Amino acid sequence: MNSGFKDKLLMELKAEVAERAARRRSPVLRWSPGRRFLAGAGVVGVAAAAALTVPLVTGQESPAYALTKGADGSINLKIRELRDADQVEKDLARFGISADITYLPLGKRCASGRAKPLAGDDVKITPEQLGSKDPAVKKKAHDLLDNTPSAKAIRPRDGITIYPKHIKPGQRVLIEAAENPEQVSVQRPGVAWSFSGRLVEGPIAPCQVEDEPYAYEIGDATPPAGS
Amino acid sequence: MKLRQTGLADIACDPAAFEAFYERHFDDVTKFLARRVIDPHSVADLTAEVFLAALDSAHTYRPGRGSEVAWLYGVARNTLLAERRRSVREQRANRKIAGRRLLDGDDIARLEERIDAEASARLAIDRMAELPDKERALLELVAIDGLSTAEAAQALGIRQGTARVRLHRARRSIQQVPGIMPAIGGTK
Numbered sequence: 491m492n493s494g495f496k497d498k499l500l501m502e503l504k505a506e507v508a509e510r511a512a513r514r515r516s517p518v519l520r521w522s523p524g525r526r527f528l529a530g531a532g533v534v535g536v537a538a539a540a541a542l543t544v545p546l547v548t549g550q551e552s553p554a555y556a557l558t559k560g561a562d563g564s565i566n567l568k569i570r571e572l573r574d575a576d577q578v579e580k581d582l583a584r585f586g587i588s589a590d591i592t593y594l595p596l597g598k599r600c601a602s603g604r605a606k607p608l609a610g611d612d613v614k615i616t617p618e619q620l621g622s623k624d625p626a627v628k629k630k631a632h633d634l635l636d637n638t639p640s641a642k643a644i645r646p647r648d649g650i651t652i653y654p655k656h657i658k659p660g661q662r663v664l665i666e667a668a669e670n671p672e673q674v675s676v677q678r679p680g681v682a683w684s685f686s687g688r689l690v691e692g693p694i695a696p697c698q699v700e701d702e703p704y705a706y707e708i709g710d711a712t713p714p715a716g717s
Numbered sequence: 718m719k720l721r722q723t724g725l726a727d728i729a730c731d732p733a734a735f736e737a738f739y740e741r742h743f744d745d746v747t748k749f750l751a752r753r754v755i756d757p758h759s760v761a762d763l764t765a766e767v768f769l770a771a772l773d774s775a776h777t778y779r780p781g782r783g784s785e786v787a788w789l790y791g792v793a794r795n796t797l798l799a800e801r802r803r804s805v806r807e808q809r810a811n812r813k814i815a816g817r818r819l820l821d822g823d824d825i826a827r828l829e830e831r832i833d834a835e836a837s838a839r840l841a842i843d844r845m846a847e848l849p850d851k852e853r854a855l856l857e858l859v860a861i862d863g864l865s866t867a868e869a870a871q872a873l874g875i876r877q878g879t880a881r882v883r884l885h886r887a888r889r890s891i892q893q894v895p896g897i898m899p900a901i902g903g904t905k
Contacts, residue, residue, distance in 0.1 A: 495824035
């Protein structure tokens with residue numbers, strides 16, 4: 491169907507693509523406030539999610555990401571730009587890690603139920619406990635979260651750090667990362683990007699993209715420890 | 718070739734890559750919509766929405782897991798479902814590109830022709846209304862939109878085995894609905 495509509499819509503969409511490309515090229519060199527991102531309402535299983543923000547360095551020549559192996563056997567992944575998810579998967583495979591990585595724009599997430607979670611990740615903690623004014627209650631909740639099988643294997647530490655010694659045979663690393671197309675800075679605080687990482691068992695279904703209504707909330711604007 | 722390595726990631730940041738993608742799929746998208754929507758203005762709005770949603774989701778397409786068109790039909794289906802859940806006011810407020818504003822008289826006439834050409838497909842979809850949602854979604858994509866069972870499974874994000882079972886069930890139940898088999902051209 492050749493029509494004026496087809497051409498006019500193409501022009502509008504190409505303008506949108508160009509605008510997105512321009513936003514991607516704008517470097518943001520500052521740390522920006524982040525938040526823990528908690529899935530579900532009320533009771534949370536947070537192995538399902540740990541969020542971090544990173545300084546986005548999106549210079550033309552810099553590689554999209556860097557992988558390095560630490561002396562303790564851990565694998566550190568620093569993502570500078572959300573592209574080439576397939577290549578990250580391939581490179582991790584060379585380190586013996588089977589991973590499924592999905593990149594999304596901030597505000598979207600994969601619908602739950604893509605893969606079978608680990609039984610040990612299912613800790614019952616409420617957001618009230620995590621934000622409790624009683625230091626003992628708060629510490630206990632955070633300790634529980636930090637000691638699930640997924641949290642031990644995938645930590646938001648200096649980027650994302652993966653500990654193969656905590657990954658059992660048959661388990662895979664499932665990472666979903668979302669990037670904010672808008673620039674964030676100290677003047678305009680916001681979530682630059684968020685990531686959720688967890689271990690799963692068995693087959694992983696494709697990502698069904700859905701809205702993540704809380705993606706832009708910056709919480710208490712405190713970057714998580716170690717990020 | 719970069720495009721092959723990275724799937725469709727390029728279409729969201731490279732206008733030339735996007736244009737090629739748009740040219741490949743504009744007709745598929747408008748026909749898909751014309752099988753489900755009878756108002757040319759809504760088809761125009763939704764066409765814009767589907768391509769915008771494709772930009773948002775481009776990172777999720779993996780060439781190894783199936784065809785572009787099957788992936789795009791999955792995007793189009795989700796867009797349509799989301800649209801039906803929103804009120805008219807919400808739809809207007811959230812629209813980034815109002816497709817209907819780009820239409821002139823000739824465009825409307827062409828879209829109406831396209832919508833008329835899909836009348837029997839819309840009738841068949843109406844008659845599937847009694848099927849359970851999951852079975853109907855599969856039967857629509859296979860019998861009406863012409864995807865293979867594997868492609869329909871990809872569009873819906875389900876396993877091929879599950880798709881085969883659901884499709885079998887759908888076909889068995891649909892045979893009891895009067896007038897449906899001629900409309901969907903028998904079973905494939």
